Amino acid sequence: MNAIEQAEWTIEQSNELYGFERWGNDYFSVSKNGNVTARTLNAEVELMDIVNGMLERDLQMPVLLRIENILDAQIHRLNTAFRAAIENLGYKNEYRGVYPIKVNQQAQVVEEIATFGKRFKHGFEVGSKPEIIIALSTLEEPGSMIICNGYKDQEFIELGLSAIKLGFICVFVVETPTEIPIILERSRAMNIEPIIGVRIKTTVNVSGHWNSTSGDRSVFGLTATQLVDLVDLLKAEGMLHCLQLLHCHLGSQIPNIQDIRSGITEVCRFYADLVKEGANLKYIDLGGGLAVDYTGWGSNYAQSRNYSLSEYCEDIVDTLKTNFDDYGIPHPVIVTESGRATIAYSSILIFNVLDTTIFEPTRLPEPHEDEDPLLTRMRDVYGNLSESRVQECYNDAHFYRNEARELFKRGQLDLRTRSAVENMFLDLLHKIADITENMQRVPSDLEGLKLSLADIYYGNFSLFQSLPDTWAIDQLFPIAPIHRLNEEPKRSAVLADITCDCDGKIDRFVGTEDVVKVLPLHELREGEEYYLGVFLVGAYQETLGDLHNLFGDTNVVSVRINRDGTFDFVKEMHGDTISDVLSYVEFHPKEMQLRHRNTAERAVREGRITARERQQIIKLFNESLNGYTYYEKED
Numbered sequence: 001m002n003a004i005e006q007a008e009w010t011i012e013q014s015n016e017l018y019g020f021e022r023w024g025n026d027y028f029s030v031s032k033n034g035n036v037t038a039r040t041l042n043a044e045v046e047l048m049d050i051v052n053g054m055l056e057r058d059l060q061m062p063v064l065l066r067i068e069n070i071l072d073a074q075i076h077r078l079n080t081a082f083r084a085a086i087e088n089l090g091y092k093n094e095y096r097g098v099y100p101i102k103v104n105q106q107a108q109v110v111e112e113i114a115t116f117g118k119r120f121k122h123g124f125e126v127g128s129k130p131e132i133i134i135a136l137s138t139l140e141e142p143g144s145m146i147i148c149n150g151y152k153d154q155e156f157i158e159l160g161l162s163a164i165k166l167g168f169i170c171v172f173v174v175e176t177p178t179e180i181p182i183i184l185e186r187s188r189a190m191n192i193e194p195i196i197g198v199r200i201k202t203t204v205n206v207s208g209h210w211n212s213t214s215g216d217r218s219v220f221g222l223t224a225t226q227l228v229d230l231v232d233l234l235k236a237e238g239m240l241h242c243l244q245l246l247h248c249h250l251g252s253q254i255p256n257i258q259d260i261r262s263g264i265t266e267v268c269r270f271y272a273d274l275v276k277e278g279a280n281l282k283y284i285d286l287g288g289g290l291a292v293d294y295t296g297w298g299s300n301y302a303q304s305r306n307y308s309l310s311e312y313c314e315d316i317v318d319t320l321k322t323n324f325d326d327y328g329i330p331h332p333v334i335v336t337e338s339g340r341a342t343i344a345y346s347s348i349l350i351f352n353v354l355d356t357t358i359f360e361p362t363r364l365p366e367p368h369e370d371e372d373p374l375l376t377r378m379r380d381v382y383g384n385l386s387e388s389r390v391q392e393c394y395n396d397a398h399f400y401r402n403e404a405r406e407l408f409k410r411g412q413l414d415l416r417t418r419s420a421v422e423n424m425f426l427d428l429l430h431k432i433a434d435i436t437e438n439m440q441r442v443p444s445d446l447e448g449l450k451l452s453l454a455d456i457y458y459g460n461f462s463l464f465q466s467l468p469d470t471w472a473i474d475q476l477f478p479i480a481p482i483h484r485l486n487e488e489p490k491r492s493a494v495l496a497d498i499t500c501d502c503d504g505k506i507d508r509f510v511g512t513e514d515v516v517k518v519l520p521l522h523e524l525r526e527g528e529e530y531y532l533g534v535f536l537v538g539a540y541q542e543t544l545g546d547l548h549n550l551f552g553d554t555n556v557v558s559v560r561i562n563r564d565g566t567f568d569f570v571k572e573m574h575g576d577t578i579s580d581v582l583s584y585v586e587f588h589p590k591e592m593q594l595r596h597r598n599t600a601e602r603a604v605r606e607g608r609i610t611a612r613e614r615q616q617i618i619k620l621f622n623e624s625l626n627g628y629t630y631y632e633k634e635d
C-alpha cells in the first residue's frame, strides 16, 4: 500500500467502521496516530503504548488488560446517576449498590471494587460460602451491604450473622422455605437478630437472553403461596420485624426499559402487601439487569439496550416513587446488584494474529494458443459475468472446476493445469460475490458466498478460555484492531483461535447497524505484529472460561491512567504455566518429569540418542513445563 492510498483513509472512518464511540461508553476512541485510545480523567493513552510496555516486561500475548480507572468510573457513574435521580425526583431515601461477586470474582477485581466503592458504601452480593468469605475479608466500611442469595447452609448463615456483628448490613435472601428454620435456629443460638429478605417470582417476561430468570418457571424465588406461609411462620415466631428486604432479579442484560418498569411495578405491589401484613420492609433490591450496549445500536436487540444509565436510574426511581406514594408507604432504600454494567468495560483481551488463510487466486494463467480447452471455457465464463447471468456463471465455474478435478484424478490433466483452473475458479467466485453485493435479490445458492471466501485470521487466544460466552450463547463483543486505524482495512476475515476445535472461531461481529459475518481487517505485514482487541469482556468471561486443549489463564495486566496522560502498571500476573494447567487436571509435573527422564534414559541405553542429546531433550521438556500455554514467538 503506498502513502497516497493510506492518506485517503481517515481515523474517522475507522471510528465509524468499528464503532468505538458507539459502544465505548466514552472510554474508547482513535488517536490521530491511528491507535485505539482508552480515556478517563480527561487523559488518554494509546493501547499500543501499553502493549509495548507489556512486551518490555516479558508479558507475552494474549493478555487481558484491565484499566482500573474505568472500573472506578463505572462505580462512580452508577452511584452518582442514582443519587441524581433521587434528588431530581424528590425520592425520600437513598441508593445502595452491591456488586455480585460471581460476575468476576478475580481477587484484583473484587479488591478494586471494594476500594473504589468504599466512598459509596458499595457492597457485595454473594451466592456461596467462598463468596461471603471474600466479602468479609475485603469490605471495610461498616454499614456496607452484603446480600446473601443462593442456598444457604448452617455455616453460610453463621458467617452472615457474624457479618452483622461486625457492622455490615448482611441480608439473608430466602430462596426456599427450607432455609427459614436454619436462619431462626442459628440466630437464636448466636443471639444475633437476622435481617431477612425474600426473593419473589415476578410474572413479567422480560425480553433478552436471560428471560427465564423471571416468570412462573423461574427456578428462583418464592411463589405467592410460599410468601404467605413465610409471613405466617415469621409472625408465629415473633420475627416478622426481621423481614426487611424484598428482592427480585428480572434477568441479566435486559435490553428494553419498558420491561424493567413493568417488572418493578409488580414488585411494588408485593412490597405494599407485605408491609400491610406487618413486615418491617426497608429495602427494595431490584437485582441485576442493567444492560451493556455491546453493539452500540441503542436498540432493544438482546445485546444492546434502548436506554442510558441516567434513564435507567430515573425510570426506577420514578416508578418506585409513584407506586409507593400511591400506596402511602415510606420510600425504601433502593438496592441494585449491577454486575455486567459495572465491570464489562474495564477489561480488554488483546492478542496477536499468528497467520492467515486467504482464499484468493495466487496467479492467473495468461491466455495461450494451445492451452487446455477447460481453461478456454473458464475464460468464457468471465465474458458472461453480469447481474442477470450471475447464477449461470456460478454453475459453469463449478462445473469446469469439478471437471478439472475428475480429469486430474484419471490422469488426463496435469497438476499445473489443475492449479490454473482452481485459481481461475477462485477468481471467478470473488467476482461473482462482488456482483451479488449490489443485488437486491441474491439467488439462494450465492447468499453465503462472500463469507465462504473470507480470509481466516488465526488469533493467539482460546475462545473457550477467554470468550466462553461467544461459543456458549453467541454473545457479541466488539472486536477491532488496536492500531493501523489510519489505514483502510482491505481484507474481510473471520477469526479462528489456536485450539484445534472447529467451534473455536468467531464469525459474527458487531456491524454498524446489524450483525455481520466478516470483520474488516488489515493485511499482515512481514515481520510486524498485528494486534486485535476484544472489548467489554470484563463480565462473566474470566469466571466461565475453561481449559479446552489445556490453554490456561492468560497473562493479566492492570494499568492506571494518570491525569497527565501517563500510565502505571499497577499489577501484573503471569498466566498459567503448562505445569499449572497439568496439575489442574490431576497430573503431577514432578512425576511426569521423572517418567520422561526414564524414557530418555532408555533411549540412551538402546542407542537411539547420546547422553548429551538426552540432556538437551530433558532440558527442553523441563523448560516447557514452566512456559506459557499460548503460542510464543522466539526472540
Ligand code: PLP
Pocket: 100, 103, 125, 149, 249, 251, 252, 253, 254, 287, 288, 289, 290, 337, 338, 339, 340, 341, 539
Ligand atoms: N443478581 C442476581 C441474583 C443474579 O442472578 C445476577 C446475574 O444473573 C446479577 C445480580 C447480575 O446481573 P447483571 O450482570 O445483569 O447486572
